[in-house]
Amino acid sequence: MEKTKKISGFTVLEMLIVTFIIGVMSTVLIVNWRKNEKTYLVRRTAQEMAQNIRKAQGLALTGKKISGQIVPVSYGVFFNKYINNAYKIYGDKNNDKKYQDSDILVEEIKLDSQVQIDSLSSGQRDLNIVFSIPDGFTRFDPLDVSATIVIKKVGVTCPSTSCRTITVRDTGQISVY
Secondary structure (H helix, E strand, O other): OOOOOOOOOOOHHHHHHHHHHHHHHHHHHHHHHHHHHHHHHHHHHHHHHHHHHHHHHHHHOOOOEEEEOOOEEEEEEEEOOOOOOOEEEEEEOOOOOOOOOOOOEEEEOOOOOOOEEEEEHHOOOOEEEEEEEOOOOOEEEEEOOOOEEEEEEEEOOOOOEEEEEEEEEEEOEEEEE
């Protein structure tokens, strides 16, 4: 009886099939990752915006007294619909609840070039969210019980998955949807 040798290993055809499957799976993953990357950019920007509003709120709650006076009177965040690439955290020196060049600029935050402000509360051009020192009471200009900022990916119309809404209530609660 003759012994046959069994040879183990992969054939060239099996290797090609496995390589093809790995290539297809990699392509699908990379395409979906790039597509979702921009959606996550909007989500991350919305969370950062909410965090910066909380920063202004925190500054108001820890207000400093200088020679018995509180300077500034309050802290706020200023948004302008037509200046889509930035918003400002400021100290309101004259308590008019509006950002002016004479106010103390704490920080200017620039948005990513792929993200823009879509709308502000009630279709307004400007929005000021102001927190009083030392109690942190929330006020808005224009006057309302809440403020809403909608941001979106550039080139997208809202509502869509590439849009996020930040809502600030007069109770100080900040939400991101």
